[in-house]
Amino acid sequence: MLFPTLDFAIFFLVVFATSWALSGSIGGRKLFLLGASYFFYGYWDWRFMLLLAGGSLINYWAGMALSLESEMRRRKRIVAVGVALNLVVLAFFKYYGFFLESLGEILFNLGIERDLPFLEIILPVGISFFTFQGISYIVDVYRRDVSPVSQPVDLFLYISFFPQLVAGPIVRAAHFLPQLRREPVLDAKIAGFGLSLILFGLFKKMVIAHHLSEGIVDQVFADPWSYGGFDLLLGVYAYAVQIYCDFSGYSDIAIGTAALLGYRFVKNFDQPYRATSLIDFWRRWHISLSTWLRDYLFIPLGGSWNGWFKTARNLIITMFLGGIWHGAAWNFILWGLFHGILLMMNRAWRGLKPKTDKGQDFGAGGVAGILAIADWANRFVAGTIGVAITFNLVCIGWILFRSQDLESASAYFAGLQNWDIPAMVATPFLTALVILSLAMHFMPRNLPELFGIVLAKSGMIIAGLVFGAGLVLIKAMSPEGVAPFIYFQF
Amino acid sequence: MSEPDHEYDFKGFDVRYVMGASDASSSHTTRTLLVGLCLASLVLIVFLSHMLVQEVRGLPPGNIEDRIVSYSQSWHERVTEFGLGQPLVMTRETIENWQSLSWEEVQCLISDLAQTGPDYADGYLPDWLGITCSE
Structure with missing residues (x-):
């Protein structure tokens, strides 16, 4: 069901x-x-x-x-x-x-x-x-x-x-x-929040994930040999958005449904593509799995207390097993190892990087003001570069994850360098959908809560009507048919 | 890996100050929400009547089932007569129009918006896309 x-x-x-x-x-x-x-x-x-x-x-x-x-x-x-x-x-x-x-x-x-x-x-x-x-x-x-x-x-x-x-x-x-x-317990606040999360989840799954999957992702990953760089690049970005919307959409619906029955679940995603590093990404992506792996695998293996080498080993083992958990295939194993190695490098980089205090006090006066602005600009640029690098590294991992096998994954990587073939499936609609969906990561993170408050304040009868109208609109905007959730196979 | 705050919170929003005590109680909320959900179902039956027909067509053959199919078909026809299916059709058409837009059309659209005419349109989109506004 x-x-x-x-x-x-x-x-x-x-x-x-x-x-x-x-x-x-x-x-x-x-x-x-x-x-x-x-x-x-x-x-x-x-x-x-x-x-x-x-x-x-x-x-x-x-x-x-x-x-x-x-x-x-x-x-x-x-x-x-x-x-x-x-x-x-x-x-x-x-x-x-x-x-x-x-x-x-x-x-x-x-x-x-x-x-x-x-x-x-x-x-x-x-x-x-x-x-x-x-x-x-x-x-x-x-x-x-x-x-x-x-x-x-x-x-x-x-x-x-x-x-x-x-x-x-x-x-x-x-x-x-x-x-x-x-x-x-079910009060108006929890009910409004539950309805809101269900609507957000359905929109992400039925509209965004379904359009991207049908429009571009399925085609480019089925036959990466036939497409050029632009299609393949948009294809992997679209997959990044699709898997996020599909999986976090399911989590939202699950959390919302449980809330309507009077139970609370933990948050499972926290705007993962605005992560500034791989470590940050894994704090935001599939939080319930990453914390599970941390508490029942990484920490029992020794965690990060026994020196750099053992920490690196524990990280790689944890991510390797996290990869193989997704399925018995070499691409999942490589995906896990890829993330394990990157996390290890990320930790090493953090150890080497000179530590700077957040929000340094530059004192008062004009020069101090300029210094504070320069410091903020420096952090902003570093953060932006960090987000861009992290997102693209995650996308490299998604190519391994989504490809049918290693042969098609290597064809995908090779195709990304070929910009002679004109765009065939990367339409303006899909490009805009990918850009807007990624931009949503930079909106306030509590939008569902805020919408839930609006629903709660309007009363449950009106909330029900708005909920019904929202479902109709989502259905009208989504492609025909019902696609199963990606994570059902895991 | 330190644990972030996983709980959804409602900082600055205390239900007791926004709504009456009865709204904050479980039994009142569940009763009214149930009415709300039934109304939501009604909205779906009205505006997605074609889906209802599709769903009931999947029922196994039988007297009651046949009657359900015929009722939902006549309901769908009635709803369509009143034009209640129109918003759905219009939304779908709009989405389909957006989906079928080509890069050339976007290029022309941008040039129209900029009121520079098609001759000046080239260059709004990157050259490697190989797109020129042909109008």
Whole structure:
């Protein structure tokens, strides 16, 4: 069930009305939301529900076992088994085919041909996301950051809650479980904010991402050999905008939907293309994944406390695994390594760069004023150059990420240097769409909140009408059809 | 990697001072929002009636289903008669016009705006695009 469909609209209306009708009984409401979430997931394929329930059961068992055990070595063993079981399931679904294919190729090159046990495996939607949430629960219970759930329904709902189930944000147990124990609240401010975020998310997904994907991105990445420099350059910029609008649009809708049901999720994107460095970019892009990788991988590996070499090693391992998390393909591995190496260089550069105080005090008087203006101009120019360099480096990474394989990625890079072929798909409309979408990164970051305030102040009836009109306008401006969200495949 | 502020906040906006106490309560908000969402659905049924027809055509055959299809078709015809589908058609046409604009047309448009005439239009867009205003 995709968000921008009539099916989901009907489903959500029923869930909204029933869940608030049950708000007097916290337990009943949770059971209802759990049933609704499993229905939502089973709408794709009922067999997925078994996987979801099985995974939740493992995590519940691990949490219970940890709560009963106080001896450190045994606790370590329990957490290791729990995490390993989660990872084995994830690895089987994500990497089985890739592993066998690669093995088959190696054996073939060695002159050995074997019938390998190939299976047609469907990747369950959102498996990475709910696996990560399960791992986060076990590790948090182990670290005693969160107390284990006493009622299984809490954990099952935490892992399966439908707004974030298939593409995040990756919600932390410590953030979500306490919300399940309280009576949910929906005041006008939260309702206005939820409606506003849903509209912003749908606009980003259905209008911007869909136009760019249909108009240019799909063509240039399918056949980079046939296009010239301008098409390919606009194509990768368009993909940068598309993946941002697609993914952050999903997150916005998820956060907005959860808000309307009385739950709060963390922000997942924070104007990533205005980042002035790669380190800054990863603080703004897919925040719930980057903080997950930091807390459950980078820090356990040793973080940045054991000298430059070990920090660099930890960064590269973290980003490599972050890359392979996206899929079993060499381009994702290269994308992860590319970011790991750049982050390492970014850290090294920061260490070498002389530290300057922000907002130096130049004292009073005319000369001091000129110095202050010069200092501001210096920072502005440095910031602008930083944004431009970071954005273009991220785009190089996107070429690796989006290309079908390494051959087409290298054709893409080669094509970027060929400016003899005139533009074929880079139209003024798409160019303007890319420029305006990037410009949106430099608008105030709290636009959805501000619009939410306007909706809240106008009252819920008017807000509903504005919401309906907004949906009509978005539908009118978007291309025909419903494109699945990019991150569903991960 | 230090953690930025991930929470959405509403600094400077306290619902108690903007709205009455009843507006800030959960039950009142949910009731009125439910009415609001039903109105939103009504707006969708009126202005996107063609989508309703498309959706119900996917229903499996059956007496009730056939009746739903026929009701939604006649609803769509009625809505179209009143011209309520026009805003959608006009918006789509505008977007399609923008989409079909070529660089040459943009060049001419800029020259018209600048009132310099087509002869002076070249040079507004970079040479490597190979575009001249032919009018």
